[in-house]
Amino acid sequence: MASPRPTSELPDDSATDRARRPGGRSAAVRRRVLDAALAQLVQHGYDSLSIDVVAERSGVHRTTVYRRWRDVGGLLADVLHEASVDAWRPPDTGSLEGDLVEVNQEVHGALTGDPVTVALIAASFRSGQAATALRAFWTDRYDRCTDIVRRAVDRGEIPAGIDARRLLIAATAPLYHELVLLRSAPDPRLPEQVARSAATAARAGAYG
Amino acid sequence: MASPRPTSELPDDSATDRARRPGGRSAAVRRRVLDAALAQLVQHGYDSLSIDVVAERSGVHRTTVYRRWRDVGGLLADVLHEASVDAWRPPDTGSLEGDLVEVNQEVHGALTGDPVTVALIAASFRSGQAATALRAFWTDRYDRCTDIVRRAVDRGEIPAGIDARRLLIAATAPLYHELVLLRSAPDPRLPEQVARSAATAARAGAYG
Structure with missing residues (x-):
């Protein structure tokens, strides 16, 4: 992702x-x-x-x-x-929580194991063109991930009328916050913790 | 905050x-x-x-x-x-949601109305010393905000055993993500939406 x-x-x-x-x-x-x-x-x-x-x-x-x-x-x-313009598709594990965990494992890997992502984020504070392009890249990724939310609604896991973007941001933002802004040490439990919290919140009617 | x-x-x-x-x-x-x-x-x-x-x-x-x-x-x-080293104390409105909304209004104001915060965040990608100091600043702010969570537990609003830091990060990270990394336009509804979602999640047993 x-x-x-x-x-x-x-x-x-x-x-x-x-x-x-x-x-x-x-x-x-x-x-x-x-x-x-x-x-x-x-x-x-x-x-x-x-x-x-x-x-x-x-x-x-x-x-x-x-x-x-x-x-x-x-x-x-x-x-x-x-x-x-790659062919990336969001995971389809059969549950909202499973899908969000997999997305977050990708995010965590990109932010901790791959210097490219962090270097491009840093560059976005130097170049307006890079900032605009990074925003477009993420917007497209979140757009593709709305499939995760749509399928969860179809399965009856979460109420219809959920704002997919708000749920997806809630499910991923704490990872970026910890690893990019707060510069916390990588924590292999984080992807699952954050994903599970967002799924719990969605089932409880948040993001509606 | x-x-x-x-x-x-x-x-x-x-x-x-x-x-x-x-x-x-x-x-x-x-x-x-x-x-x-x-x-x-x-x-x-x-x-x-x-x-x-x-x-x-x-x-x-x-x-x-x-x-x-x-x-x-x-x-x-x-x-x-x-x-x-200022005397900042977290809000005490009488409810978890009210406190988190006020915190988020401060964050939103700092990220949209005050060039200082964004300039220091950008500088943290240039200077390791600035990055370390910004991390310490935020760590201290989140530490002070644990009062919000403790009071909510005392009032019986949310279960004991909640990880205060995880809740506080969930309640604020989407604002930083939208405004700093995704560079979305300021949205005056965002502080409340994000705070309310985190409070809902906490009541539903997330962050435990």
């Missing part, structure tokens, strides 16, 4: 790209550039990022990188845009 | 200070320097902060500022430390 890490199962957009830009960039070039930008961000931090550094690291010509991405904000926005 | 803004009701620590550092800094000097650091951060951002700029802005000699605070991290840590 939470990790905006590009995957290799992304759709190949080279055809669209070529139609849009005659003689334009291939998906392989895009992949190299975005991988280089992300690796640079994670290894050396936001301040080290520049078109020049990413061009050199990716082996793609500076002019090409500049023309397509313009600046660091453009690179990070495209990293997040690329991560948004 | 949420705003680490220094207030003028801070205890005067000049006596302690003089005892610790013969001929040392007065509370007035500290106030001028920390006010200058905070104003510079809010108006011109983290990258503009330096000992030199803060010294000039405060009218305090560069050597004094350097000797006492060392660097930007030291300045921000002291801003947050100073904010932590």
Whole structure:
């Protein structure tokens, strides 16, 4: 759910790209550039990022990188845009609590085991374009997760009329709060605790 | 609850200070320097902060500022430390829900109406010292808020054995998540909605 890490199962957009830009960039070039930008961000931090550094690291010509991405904000926005077009689907374990626990285990893993997510969150405080793209990435993830809530209503687990977004935010926000803002140590019990509390609240009529 | 803004009701620590550092800094000097650091951060951002700029802005000699605070991290840590030693007490409205709503109204106000809090959160992604100090500030605030939970247990509103911190995080985290990470527009209904959901969950036995 939470990790905006590009995957290799992304759709190949080279055809669209070529139609849009005659003689334009291939998906392989895009992949190299975005991988280089992300690796640079994670290894050396936001301040080290520049078109020049990413061009050199990716082996793609500076002019090409500049023309397509313009600046660091453009690179990070495209990293997040690329991560948004994957085939991720929310878990379907057969219960609201089970689904929320699995989502939270993904969030917890992304925030504790993968430097990409935390680096992109930090970058969102430096670049307005990255902030907007991260917001869009999360909005899309929460939208996909509404299936979890719809199925729980269909099964009669929780009342109809629940605000899916409010429930999903309640079920995930404490993880981000503890791990990103409060910088608490990772706690393997946290995903389940937080998910179970949100499910209990939903069954009791919260988020209505 | 949420705003680490220094207030003028801070205890005067000049006596302690003089005892610790013969001929040392007065509370007035500290106030001028920390006010200058905070104003510079809010108006011109983290990258503009330096000992030199803060010294000039405060009218305090560069050597004094350097000797006492060392660097930007030291300045921000002291801003947050100073904010932590105020007399803030959690609301006592007579009900769990009422108390949590008031806390959340403070958080919402700090995150939407006061640039200080958001600037310090952003700075915490740049400076490890600021991050540690912000964590300490919030830990102290959540500790003070455990009174809210204790009183609710005493009144029989919620079961004994509730984990106060988990309840308080659940009652506030969605606000931070929406306003700081998701960058959603301020929503005046949010403080009450989130507080009410957490109170419902607590009554239903969550956070136990």
